[in-house]
Amino acid sequence: MxxxxxxxxxxxxxxxxxxxxxxxxxxxxxxxxxxxxxxxxxxxxxxxxxxxxxxxxxxxxxxxxxxxxxxxxxxxxxxxxxxxxxxxxxxxxxxxxxxxxxxxxxxxxxxxxxxxxxxxNDAQQGHVLGEFATKNLAAKNIAVIDDRTAYGQGLADEFIKAAQANGAQIVAHEYTNDKAMDFTAVLTAIKGRKPDLLFYGGMVPQGGPMAKQVKALALNLKFMTGDGGYTPEFITLAGDAAEGAYASLPGVPxxxxxxxxxxxxxxxxxxxxxxxxxxxxxxxxxxxxxxxxxxxxxxxxxxxxxxxxxxxxxxxxxxxxxxxxDLQGGAITVYQVQGGKWQPLETLGAIAPAAH
Amino acid sequence: MEIFLQQIVNGLVQGSVYALVALGYTMVYGILGLINFAHGEVVMIGAMLALSSLTAMLGWGVPPLLAVLLSMVLAMLGCMVLGYSIERIAYRPLRHAPRLAPLITAIGVSIVLQNLAMMIWGREYHSFPQLIANNTHTVGGAIINDIQIIIFILALAIMAGLMVVVHRTRLGRAMRAVAEDQHAAQLMGVDINRVISITFMLGSAMAAIAGVMVSANYGLAHYYMGFLLGLKAFTAAVLGGIGNLRGAMLGGLLLGLIESLGAGYIGDITGGFLGSNYQDVFAFFVLITVLVFRPSGLLGERIAERA
Missing domain, CATH: 3.40.50.2300 (Response regulator)
Known part of the structure; x- marks a missing residue:
């Protein structure tokens, strides 16, 4: 078969x-x-x-x-x-x-x-990320970039909903695409709005270089992305700019x-x-x-x-x-790059499986 | 003001990258009237070759600065061999075929090279090591680093160098002759195969430089990186007037500036009605406008016609 x-x-x-x-x-x-x-x-x-x-x-x-x-x-x-x-x-x-x-x-x-x-799904994931950004990281002014794909846009929209519900301001919402390499223009536009956190809805080929360019343009903010950024490649691509970045991944570590x-x-x-x-x-x-x-x-x-x-x-x-x-009671874990490695910070909404 | 200045810098850097690649397109087109769609892939192979030789040399304990220069030379040599082979295998047999045939072959070559690179270097993203201190400078609030300054100067220098070659040397005279009339040039004793081969090798060497600079700037190399870059650079070449070296430079810088200013301000100008997702639309809108009113591009004329 x-x-x-x-x-x-x-x-x-x-x-x-x-x-x-x-x-x-x-x-x-x-x-x-x-x-x-x-x-x-x-x-x-x-x-x-x-x-x-x-x-x-x-x-x-x-x-x-x-x-x-x-x-x-x-x-x-x-x-x-x-x-x-x-x-x-x-x-x-x-x-x-x-x-x-x-x-x-x-x-x-x-x-x-x-x-x-x-x-x-993204409603669950965006929700967790939006809450994490506002509650755990105390972000007040948030900028968002998404890659206009069904995934990136959907995740960004759910993130925005949760962040706004928790009292944060979305000071900028900019866009890119899933083949781009240069984000200096949108990042510079964002810099003018002085956000304390940037959320990227998209995949790692853009997320990694974006984190690098955030640092190169001296934007002083926390970088956060979804499961599309939680890969070893993110750290390779962003170099030392990866340090301190946040990402989420459905599931348990x-x-x-x-x-x-x-x-x-x-x-x-x-x-x-x-x-x-x-x-x-x-x-x-x-x-x-x-x-x-x-x-x-x-x-x-x-x-x-x-x-x-x-x-x-x-x-x-x-x-x-x-x-x-849909997956019943899907868990979502938030990770952060610490010492050049993704480290789990917190897992939300998990159903623990029975031991094998 | 700071933000505006930074957008100008962003645009100039991005534009120089386009210009570096566009010069290769425009030179081949100027001489042969052929759009070498595989040029973006040669850029990518240049970056990959440089990355591999760099990694190897660092492993053998070669000092960083020497390793950077040597790997750049190796990448240029490798790409020259590649450029020669592409012309010899894929384009020469079709030189007298209808124009559509070499165009389709060029797209074919591009796909072959992309897949070849995927097999050799894998699908993953390679980080391009940063070996020489990349200092950042702040000019009136705008941030620029050494690599970006080098890219800008290099693009100008290569353009100037090519102009000298085309207009002041024997080889250049032969190139212009081939561009004007291949048969007549041949009758006058110009070895047209040799001239065309050299044109391709020169273009490929420039592609290698462009590849290394792009990879150094963004800190990454990937088998797919040449595709979109090639497309944008081609747009820049057409915008400036394909076949014209100064046009490639102008078109590249303009496209870079339009993109960064477009992405940065389109939201404010239209009151949030259009966002930065229309960045590419902006660039192509300008392209179409130019082509409608000046079909041969801003400085459009082929290399030969200015002699």
Whole structure:
């Protein structure tokens, strides 16, 4: 049986997309090695990986290709901007889609029965970040930049709502795109408004250099971004300007999870350092297989009803879907760069998984 | 005022980067009438080569300053070989084909180089080491650092150098002759293959310099970095008048300034109706306006036509 996967394997986010593919591949290799039994027969899984280039148009083409290849389910896509247009095609063809990392609220709000994700959404994440910025960091005047993608814009909007609800002023809201490298113009415009915190809604290829340019332009403020910035690359790209920056990641820190440490060790041995979403892909595959085992079938028509109600102790969290396909009680952890490393500060709203 | 000055500095730095890359586009176009869409990729390969040789040399204990200069030379040599090969393999066989064929080939070369770089250097972002102290200076409240000043001066110097080569040397005369009429030049004893090869090698060496400067300024190198840069630089070249060296410089600086002032003030000017998300729209709006009223660009004329 085939499992489809889609993420950007070329373009500025290719390193993240490849990380997703590796996480998915590892779960499938593990399942094949274990010899998973589905409906009394030993199942053999095959991965079909497609490149969506982080582009909404390409995502729909790739989705159709996966449908034509008769996959039993899809792990993907990586971005909200690609997951949302692709979800209609999967839904029309009755194929289960579990995104490891699409966090836009809209993704599961379309009324599709086939749409799931294993990560807390942007409403939850933006809310936590907005509260953290105003309550823990006492930010009063906040500037926001977003990259105008479904993810970046959605996260920034939720952040703004939470920050304003807690009494902060949004003194500037500027924009960039997911291919830009130079932010000096918008940062200079922001400098004139004298904010004490800058929030960036977007991914690491922009977030890292942006933090560097914040320092180069001598903006005196705290830098904060979402899960798209929580990668080792952020620190590489921003250099010493990364120190003190904040980011969030849905889920519990990997080393606090029962299976996390072991997963990390095996993953690093096989593919090198985890970039970002590989553990979520690993969990996405496993919850899919768990539902297949429960239903005794790899046919999406049969195992789809079993997905809601199946629970699985993953490496990132206890995976359990609600009626909409969202993760139940998704935890969010806020991290800070300290001494050149991301260090967890606080985890909010977690359901602790049972020990393995 | 401080903010305005800083936006001007931002624009000039960004514009110099565009100009450095645009010079390569415009030179090849001026001589051959070919838009070498792979030029942005050569810029990227230049940065990658410099990064790899830099890392290797630092590992062998070469002093930082020497390592920086040597890696820059290596990147230039590497890109010259690459530029020569691209012309020899991809463009020369198509020299007499309809114009669309080499254009599509150029896009093909660009994709091949991008994927090749992805296979060699991987998909991840490489941080470009900062080895020489990069001092910052404050001029009237605006902040500028050494690398940015070097980029600006380098862009001007390379433009001047190319003008001298094209207008004052034997090679330059041959280039202008080839640009004007390849057949006539050949009949007059100009080895046109050699001239075109040298043009590509010169353009590629400049691309390598541009790549190193861009990477040093932003502190990163990535296999995809050449794409958007190439596109913007191409826009700058067209804005200034493609084929014209001074035009490339002017177009680059103008595009940089339009972008930074546009992004910085569009919100204030329109009362928040349009934001900095219209930054690129601003730049391309100016481009379209110029092309409508001056289809050959601001200083439009090919290198040869000014001889």
């Amino acid at each position: 085939r499992i489809g996967a889609s993420a950007p394997l070329t373009g500025p986010q290719a390193h993240l997309g490849k990380d997703n593919e590796n996480g998915t591949r590892m779960a499938i290799d593990d399942a094949n090695a274990k010899g998973v039994m589905i409906g009394g027969r030993k199942a053999r899984f095959e991965l079909i990986s497609e490149d969506d280039q982080a582009d909404p148009k390409t995502a729909t083409i790739v989705a159709q290709k996966l449908v034509d290849n008769k996959v039993s389910g899809v792990i993907g896509h990586m971005n909200s901007g690609t997951s949302i247009p692709a979800s209609k095609i999967y839904n029309d063809n009755g194929i289960v889609q579990i995104s490891p990392s699409a966090t836009a609220v809209n993704y599961t709000a379309q009324g599709f029965k086939t749409t799931f994700r294993v990560m807390a 990997l080393d606090k999870m029962p299976g996390g440490k072991e997963f990390e060790k095996r993953f690093v041995a096989k593919y090198g350092a985890i970039q970002l979403y590989a553990p979520y892909c690993y969990d996405a595959v496993n919850i899919m297989i768990a539902a297949m085992q429960k239903a005794g079938s790899v046919d999406p028509v049969k195992y789809l009803p079993a997905l809601v109600g199946t629970s699985y102790d993953g490496v990132t969290a206890k995976i359990q879907f609600d009626e909409k396909g």
